[in-house]
Structures are given as structure tokens and as C-alpha cells.
Amino acid sequence: MPVRSILEELLRGRISLEEAERAIESAQLSLGDRVRFDIFREKRTGFPEAVFAPGKSDEDIVNIVKAVGDVLVTRLPPDRAEGILKELGDIDRRIEYHETAGVLAARSGDPEFIGRIGLLSAGTSDIPVAEEARVVAEESGCEVITAYDVGVAGLHRLLDPLRRMHESGVKALIVVAGMEGALPSVVAGLVDVPVIGVPTSVGYGVGEGGSVALKSMLQSCSPGIGVVNIDNGFGAAVLAVKILRACSL
Template sequence: MEEILRRFAQGEISIEEACKELKVESIRKLKDFARIDVNRLHRTGIPEIIFAEGKRSREVADLAVAHATARGFALISRAGEKDVEEVKKRVDEEKVDFEVDYNEVARTILVKKRGYNFEKRGKIGLIAAGTADIPVAEEARVVAEVCGCEVLTSYDVGIAGIHRLVAPLEELVNADVAAIIVVAGMEGALPSVVASLVDVPVIGVPASVGYGLGGEGRAALLSMLQSCSPGLAVVNIGNGVGAGAFAAKCVLHKNR
């Protein structure tokens, strides 16, 4: 897209030709199963993220290589070992100089051209109530970092030992973060507590951690939705991708 705009600015192509090329550039068809939105990052600040669940591993690999070739990187969520193996195999077959990083905890795969760096636009905070909530938190971290955020993390600071929250929260406030993501399972109270103590947006993420009725994240979700602390936004159960993307939008807005 930048190359098309440069050529237009230098008078090499007309506005009609530029518009036509931009339309063609924005969507790329991949075989007979996908259309890649290569300009989503420029348009919205959030790149297209490949959701691996429900896709065949070879489709995930095709998408990853196509995205990384078009824009320098590809991010895959909810990936498994078979997906990683297929992506690495495809990278070797294509003989492209890509790095493949698998975060087993977050279940994400980051494929990028060697030496590709993500521009840092600002800081966010990321808090997990318990150790069991870390996988969702890590998914949010990876997404936020790809979107240009420096992520300051504090894990295992839930309300069962509320004193553990004081120092990490003070650190985040002093760091002037644009938003704070809070992941919590069980009764999901921690996001409300954090939202009552800070003046930045707080994003609550219910985690499917707990016992019996409501233990699959429903109790945490309902608790967050019923919060009496203003300034708390809530995403769906386990939606680290959505939380990371929303926090990145907060950073973009703060920098305007």
C-alpha cells in the first residue's frame, strides 16, 4: 500500500490507477479457501489473526506463509503441535527466511521475516489473578506485542491475597500505561477491584477456571458484567485475542 501511495505522490500513476491497485492489494485470494485482508493493520491498527481451531494444519500453514510474505509477519492463535510442525515444514519447503516462534502456553505461533521488528507505540498492563489464568493472559500479551505494545505483566495477584496486588498496580500506574488487562477465573472479582483503583480503561477477561456450576468461566463473566466499578470493559470467556486488541486500540488512541 505504501508503495502505491508513493508512486501516486510522485505522479507515476493517476488517482484512478492508485484506487484500482489499492482495491486489488487489499484482498488476496488464497487457493479456494481464504481471502487475506493484508491491509487490516493499516486500516484498523490490528492485523488479521489466523484462528487455527477448526482449520486443517496445511491450511494454517498456507495462511501463515501468505500473510508473512505479504506483510512481514503472521500471527496464529489457538494453535497446536501439529500446526507448528506443518508451518515449519511449509517454511522449509518454500525456502523463505522466516522465524517461527511457538508459545506453548498461549497456543500462538508467530511467523515473521528474520529481523522483522514491531514498532513500540506505548505501554499496557497485564494482570492474571491466578497461575491457571496465565494461558489466556499470555495470548493477550502476544497479541498486544504484535500490535506494538510494551506489556508489563503481573501474575498470581488474585483477591485471595489482595495485598499481592498493591505493588504491581503501583508499578503500572507509575509506568503510565494506556490500559490494563485483568484475567480472572473463579468468581472473577479482580477486574472490578482494579477498575476501582485506576483512571485508565480496564479490560476484564473471564477465564474458564473454577469448580462445578459456573466453573467454565460463566460465573466470572456474569460477575464482570455486573460490576459496579465504572470503566470496566469485558470480553468473552478466554478471549485473550480480543483483550489484547482492545488494549492496543487504547494505546493508539492515547498517541493521537
């Protein structure tokens, strides 16, 4: 039910104040027959709804961005982003497309700073997933300190970035790795903050598709690791944001 209809029902005495409040909190913004946008998700969960581009038309995405306000569009390839950006050329918000991450951000202002996280990738092939996490975290108010290509094939590369992140006061680490997925286990054995492991689909042979990296992280002997799904940089960033917000309570 649209918010206006809920308020009209309240004014006519057909529903109570408590019923109206519950109805508004669960309200959705309908954009045609295809899209029902959850406009109160941030109030319920602490993180706004994002738009997953696959399965939605360019027109759907343009309509959502114009109607909703601040929004992130994920998994948006460059060939689609070009046309969408042209359609959004007259919008009165900051619009940025991050090609490596595949994320389009539309914001009316800068987010409030909530803290720092560290972001590591094992190899350069893991960077697109890491960049998705970085953009989502930064657009949510995090300062992100990155170190890419620091995997277990050359562990000497890892120590300086970890030292720098520790000195910067990071409250959580996102560690992105494909192949055998060993890096989060190594990192978790060296730090005193939560580690969020992100397996990627980078690999071949038995490691193809990311299942080996996922199982390796789940089976880790290093305590303090939480693991998200394969290639889920977005989910890792949301978890890191919620950790930082909990730390500030």
C-alpha cells in the same frame, strides 16, 4: 478480485480511480478454495487479520504464513505447531511459537513501540489466556508488564504490581480472571486507566465455563471496565493496542 485484475481494469479505463481504490481496499488473497485472507484489514481497522487455527488444516496455515507476510496464528496446540514449524523452516522471517499462549508469530521485523500496558491474572490457571494477550500485544508494539497469580484470595499480592505498573506509565490494564471474576472490579477501583476484563473458563460448579466470571465483570460496580468474551485474550490485546494508538494521536 485479485489486485492485478483490478489494476488491469483501471488501465483499460473500465473502472475509475475511486472504484479501483475501493476494490483494492476490499481485496482478498485466495489460497485455494478454503482460505480467503483479508490482506487490507490493517489499513481499514488498524490491526492485521490473524489466523484462528481451529478449523484450518496444517497445510492451510503453512500456505497462509508463506504467502501473507507478517501474521499471527492463534489457538495452535503444540502437537500441530511442531509439524508446521518444520514446514516453515526455510522462510525468511522471524518465526516464534509461544506454547503457553498457543500463538505462532511470523514477522519480517520488530514492531514499532506504541506504549506500555499492564497484564494481571487472578490465578495460575488463567495464565494461558493472559499469555495469549501478552504475545499479541507485544507483537503489536506494546511493552507488557505482567503480574500473575494476584487474585482476590490474597489481595496483598496486588498492590506492589499495581504500583509498579503505575510508575511505568501504563495506559491500559488487561485483567484476566476465572471463577467468580472479581479481580477486574477490584483493579478498576484502584487505577485511573481503562481496565479490560477477560473472563476465563476456569471454574467449577455454577462457575464452570466462565459464564459467572463474565456476568460478574459485566455487572461490576467499578466504572471504567470493558469486557471481552470468555477466554478472549486476543481480543483484549487488540483493544489495548487500539487504546494506546488513540492515546498517541
